[in-house]
Amino acid sequence: MGLFRRWFGGNEPRSGKAVAGPAAPETLEQQGRRNAVSDESARGDGEQGEDSRIRVKVQDLLDTSINPAVAGHGGVVSLVDVKGKMVYLQMGGGCQGCGMADVTLKQGIETMIREELPEVVDIIDVTDHAAGENPYSAASKK
């Protein structure tokens, strides 16, 4: 019924009874809108499927390669989300606030992800590094 409301708005029967007989013929404008939305939904489904596939693969990389390595410095990396082929990661433990976190992300994690998943558009670090209470390396003056 929600879809019906979206497409036909004010044409929804007020009585709540089922519409009997054939629906009124669509205008060209309505037809165009419906086709465009169908394409969008299909593309959205495809993207979601692609994002799901990326999510599974990134999680596998985190579990088997990345986290075992950063654990050596008390670190941990979590997958927050994948949207539009963008991977959002969060760093914790020794990685959170670490002076080398950018090296870990850009030289290490990103390279590993791109080798396996070249279609990934970007890898974003969403960590609040200022809140890290136990960084492995802390920055100092110069």
Add this chain to the structure above:
Amino acid sequence: MPRLLLLLPTTTYRTAAFLGAARKLGAEVVVASERAHVFQQAQPGRFLSLDFLHPDQAARQVVEFFATRRIDAVVGVDDATAVLAAVLSNALSLPHNPVRSTAAARDKYRMRTLLRGDGVPVPPYALRSFDDDPVVEAGRTVFPCVVKPLMLSASRGVIRADDEAQFVGAVRRLERILRTPEAAADGEAARQVLVEGFIPGREVALEGLLVKGELHVFALFDKPDPLDGPFFEETIYVTPSRLPVAVQAELASCTARAARALGLRDGPVHAELRVNRHGPSVIELAARSIGGLCSRTLRFGTGLSLEELILRQALGMEIPSLERERRAVGVMMIPIPRAGVLKEIRGQTEARAVPGIDEVAITAHPGQDLVPLPEGASYPGFIFARAESPERVEAALREAHRRLEFVVMAPRKPSEAVSP
């Protein structure tokens, strides 16, 4: 794709800026640090761990590493790695500043000796050893003076003394600082002390780039807070300078002469000078760019960062513009309010809301030991501002800082101390 060896100490603030710049330029990076990275085994072509304290050993390692890999430039990001970059570039037959020049720029005594020898004004100075009796040395010292380590940076260990008693206290305090493992790694230099005459007047910092021996001045920063001691905590930098144009020209000329005297020809330089009615005196000339996160104040041409310019020059790429944006900019290196353990910094949202404030970057983490100068080696964070005039920039920085509230717990007892 150009290939770059970036020397990144694990304690540098500059990692993100240099890696970001390399990415924008499409350069492939090999990161070398003093400690092995967690991904070094998994990706051996992208990481190197080098002994930063033994350049000859590091050079052998680098030559072996790049025997089968192309390399276009070696770039260091701070004082220590600037010298190492010259050594490694020499070993790899890449263009570089003379090693002796970068080494002289790192050693306050050698630097002053070369500058004075070339007629560049420097404060009167003398080299003393911790093996000398400070009480005896105090008797032959002219006051006021400033006691300095030969190699530490950012005013660490720098103490003013106005009389013999203060001198003895300052020397003993510096000796304790130089006994820490990090400082003691400087070897013989950590057993010596530079004693120089205190130069009254205004202090400025000059940021520039040497291109084939010619100095291009990016910015002359005023330091509006007085730096008269007993410690010399740097806080606000604002550019453009409000000094008379003729004085600014004199400061630039003095810096260019200092770079020539040291034999530096290419790459970034960061100079600290004092100026009074007698003219300028060079306090420091480092063969590196500005430290901390302060380079965020500088943008060039169509938005290039300082790090992009440095990497472009090192990689032999075209430099589209050396012109800094015209707006006034400034940074406050947030002073340490008091010794203790940082619990939190409140008021950040309010500080960011001050008109003209670009960014409040807190770099200290909860639980971090806050150690004031002269022993300390890090800032709690940085505040950045842009405005139509230097006066407005300075006012914005002060107001933003006023809105920050530091919650600091009592210092740990020595038995509870943790490494930084």
